[in-house]
Amino acid sequence: MTVTSDRSAPTDAPLGAPAAKRFGGLLKTRELGIVLALALLVAYTAIDNPRFLSGQSIRDNLLNTAILAVMATGQAVVVITRNIDLSVGSVLGISAFAVATLMSNQDLPMVVGLLAGLAIGAVAGLVNGVLVRYGKVPALVVTLGTLYIYRGITYSWAGGSQVNADELPRHFLTFANDSILGIPWLVLIALVVVAAGSVMMRNYRVGRELYAMGSSPAAAELAGIKVARNLLGAFVLSGALAGLAGVLYAARFGTVDAAAGTGLELNVVAAVVVGGVAVFGGSGSVWGAALGALLLTVIGSALAVLDINQFWQQAIVGALIILAICADRLVAVRIARSLRKRDAHV
């Protein structure tokens, strides 16, 4: 083989704009699919029972979504880095119990409660992150372990006791239902968290680095990305948001015992997966995960309104998860094929 010395035909060929659009379109269909499913579900249920669209019903749905959406935001960030945080239900529990105990029979402002919840969650998340990064143990195992550990701590602390609503200050309890401009605080906080998370993941360097880490861990190290810092950050964020969710939980339900939030981690992971975050990291979005949380919540209340056995709810959630993963595979295959076709023309 010989190699010519002059430059071989460097032309300014047109850059394939259509393919970029097509790809963007396919990506959007992922979130669009959830919106469509939601619309269909709401429409069907509303036809059956118009009260499903009443102000109170919508409000309930949004309030119920808020806590799940806050946790799904943190979980989405962790899953995008090709990890998982199964301890969030227990972190919610420990935070809810701690904050309720702190606030009971004292006149502390709400902000203190919120900050305390965030701090407790952040510490729990940091422990997870350190074990994953420096203990070199897979996140699945680490957070499965801390799921039991955090829950165990809460149980031994609470010792069967519970914090009742009458022990909590009034402003703490009304916080969940108080509104500003007609939007409940709880929903507002969830919206802010989801929006901030989305912007961080989409428009900031650290967000793109988290995507990169999930997309190819080895390449991320070679590219000089601060993998350790980012990974700890992701787990701290997930923990802190679970802690925040604990405060919201305590405020919303008033009565808190050591079992608060048991099993919630599976709902959170389900919301994230249904919302289009790839289980092996690298793709998906925070607001997709939030939509997933909304969809799961609405399914729950719709089934109740339609008077369908609650048993079916779990089966439907399971089917949705499988559907979501199949849809991702299908989309990935289609993208690969369309890109290959395009390359063949070049």
Next chain:
Amino acid sequence: MAEANARPGDQPPRLEVHDVTKSFGAVAAVQGVSFPLFPGEAHALVGENGAGKSTIVKMLAGVHRPDTGTLRVDGVDVDFAGPADAKAAGIAVIYQEPTLFPDLSVAENIAIGNQPLTRLRQIDRKEMTANAERLFRRLGVPLDPGRPARGLSIADQQLVEIAKALSSEARVLIMDEPTAALSAVEVERLFAVVRSLRDEGAAIMFISHRFEEITALCERVTIMRDGRHVATELVAGLSVDDMIRRMVGRDLSALFPKQDVEPGDVVLEVEGLSREGVFRDISFSVRAGEIVALAGLVGAGRSEVMQAVFGVDPYDEGTVKMHGRKLRKGQPRAAMAAGMALVPEDRRQQGLVMELSIERNVTLPRARKLARLGLLFGSAEHEAAETWTTKLQTKLGRLSDAVGTLSGGNQQKVVLAKWLATGPKLLIVDEPTRGIDVGTKAEVHRLMSSLAADGLAVVMVSSELPEVLGMADRIVVLREGRIAAQLTRAEATEESVMYAAMGQEVAA
């Protein structure tokens, strides 16, 4: 050598490797290597498999830290704690396997860690895409910055890597065998880009096994052998013969004693074996008591041929005969029944179950024979394992220890024991001594030699020339999937094997 190190009337070196040593465990990968890299030059780094080229690359990339010695950039000593430091110092590395993020867009891949920001410190996507377009125009490649990196051909991925290097204003570009997976047209396109970068003042280090590429692209060449620096010279003053001689020229010690054995009957006969795009028209035979080596460069198709012979991989045409009887293709079970055993290259992945005990590993392939009424008794396993590990002088604590606890050399012995326990007529060993220290290496060789003396036919795939020359009765040299030469022990020298492997005519 000294004249070539300093280029008269030119700038000071951009990058200097100075007396650098790096060991992994007991193995010294690089020993006291020094060479400079000047701005505006393309510098080739050549050497046999395992000469230490990749270790040099990884030190420059900040992946490994030199044990002793220094790296200098623009005359200043640098100490890279990680890849980020090397990047900050202006060194960009393009690996043989590109390291892009498949889920991110091409533009994002180029800008990662270095994205243009708006006033709010958000990523300026417009600017980022414009940057990528500008770089692609400069490189003269029609790539779409908006598409994801997933699905790009290797050649395009490499161009994206180059664009990445340009965007970070790298002044040193290191390319580790970038052409290995490229077609001729793609190589030309890559070279055009590299030449223009060089002319703009970048220092380029180019690693390749293809001499015609080195003479076409590079001014100077550094030759390494066994982790040591052999020479740094002008390419123009060096013939390909000289280069090869320096790459291999070494004393062949008496480390590898193959006893002379009168070969017996033909055991294995391979005729006209072909597999589309992998190897073509491979024919050779092996007789009892003979060791036949398959030599060639990495990627020449050696392992693939033997995998096909054993039935792990399919083949399109040709026949494989054991003791004159044709084997059905794609059936390792049939091959094993006919007396074939394969010791694979990657012990961890293919040869051993690391968590299982030594005895369980040894008896794995013939668990059925040892079983009574379908049940496997510990005592039978223990006995069989004991016999073979003792024969092979394996150093171990207890037979019930996990295989993962053994050293590399002893793991290799366990793999050998495992297959020898099946009583094979033909033993295929792929890279029998990779990652094994020198002492154990000699033991493995002695073992193979005595096995051959006992009438076993052996096929050995090896990248290490001294091993090939010391052990083999005959050498089949593969190049790009074809047999380039069959040499008897008397004909084989380091030069003749390397010439054949690299596709050069043997000089008189």
